[in-house]
Amino acid sequence: MRVETLGDGRPEIAVVGGIHGDEPAGVRAVERLMADRPEVARPVKLVVANEEAIERGERYVEADLNRSFPGRADGRSHEIRLAHELGEELRDCVTLALHTTQSYGGMFALVDEVRELAREVCPRLSIDAVVETGHAEGRIFEVAPETVEVECGYQGSDTATENAHRVVREFLAATGALPDEGAPRQADLPVFRLGDPVPKAAAEEYEVFVENFEEVVAGETIATADGEPVIAEEDFHPVLLSAYGYEDVFGYTAERVGTLSD
Numbered sequence: 594m595r596v597e598t599l600g601d602g603r604p605e606i607a608v609v610g611g612i613h614g615d616e617p618a619g620v621r622a623v624e625r626l627m628a629d630r631p632e633v634a635r636p637v638k639l640v641v642a643n644e645e646a647i648e649r650g651e652r653y654v655e656a657d658l659n660r661s662f663p664g665r666a667d668g669r670s671h672e673i674r675l676a677h678e679l680g681e682e683l684r685d686c687v688t689l690a691l692h693t694t695q696s697y698g699g700m701f702a703l704v705d706e707v708r709e710l711a712r713e714v715c716p717r718l719s720i721d722a723v724v725e726t727g728h729a730e731g732r733i734f735e736v737a738p739e740t741v742e743v744e745c746g747y748q749g750s751d752t753a754t755e756n757a758h759r760v761v762r763e764f765l766a767a768t769g770a771l772p773d774e775g776a777p778r779q780a781d782l783p784v785f786r787l788g789d790p791v792p793k794a795a796a797e798e799y800e801v802f803v804e805n806f807e808e809v810v811a812g813e814t815i816a817t818a819d820g821e822p823v824i825a826e827e828d829f830h831p832v833l834l835s836a837y838g839y840e841d842v843f844g845y846t847a848e849r850v851g852t853l854s855d
């Protein structure tokens with residue numbers, strides 16, 4: 594894990610990339626800040642998390658880091674130990690954690706639940722939606738509840754790298770570390786609450802027919818697995834849905850619960 598600080602004093606703001614080793618956008622955005630070292634009004638901790646996985650170009654070495662929190666100092670896997678170390682670094686920090694997906698080209702935020710931080714920060718980010726994960730075991734929120742995760746676009750794309758860089762600047766402006774450039778706030782960001790996964794049977798070829806965040810109605814064909822249709826049992830909004838993004842699930846169902854200003 595690489596940790597650097599911008600500015601003087603004990604940081605209460607953190608930006609983390611490389612929680613997943615095969616998502617270079619966040620790593621590049623953090624490394625760029627480490628190199629540029631902009632003048633900050635409040636100290637900022639910069640973290641490249643899973644260097645071993647990044648070196649291998651793999652999501653993780655032994656276990657998904659974002660399912661390994663709170664972790665343990667003497668844990669049995671690299672990621673369980675790393676989760677503990679990262680938790681120590683992020684204690685008391687308002688944190689931006691950068692990710693990318695195989696499911697969506699734009700940006701959206703994930704929080705455990707919408708509280709003051711999300712209401713304050715999210716309207717100032719170039720995101721399309723806010724997703725509440727609820728209490729999902731093992732995620733970063735277990736150690737750093739004041740975290741906003743942002744999915745920056747398609748894994749490995751140049752757009753995701755540009756998005757990551759932009760959202761870091763926006764987050765640092767929203768938290769008072771960089772000057773507020775007076776960018777307009779988004780008025781009606783939609784909020785979705787994550788529900789059950791959409792299971793995926795073992796098959797060679799998968800296809801997805803619905804768009805993330807756009808309502809699917811019961812009876813609609815969501816996807817196929819080797820030509821076998823997967824039918825929606827009830828109305829929902831898909832989130833993180835893609836043909837090949839996860840091994841056992843296509844993605845998740847979600848409910849649209851309103852907007853951030855509700």
Ligand SMILES: [Zn+2]
Pocket residue numbers: 612613616691692693
């Ligand atoms: Zn990720």
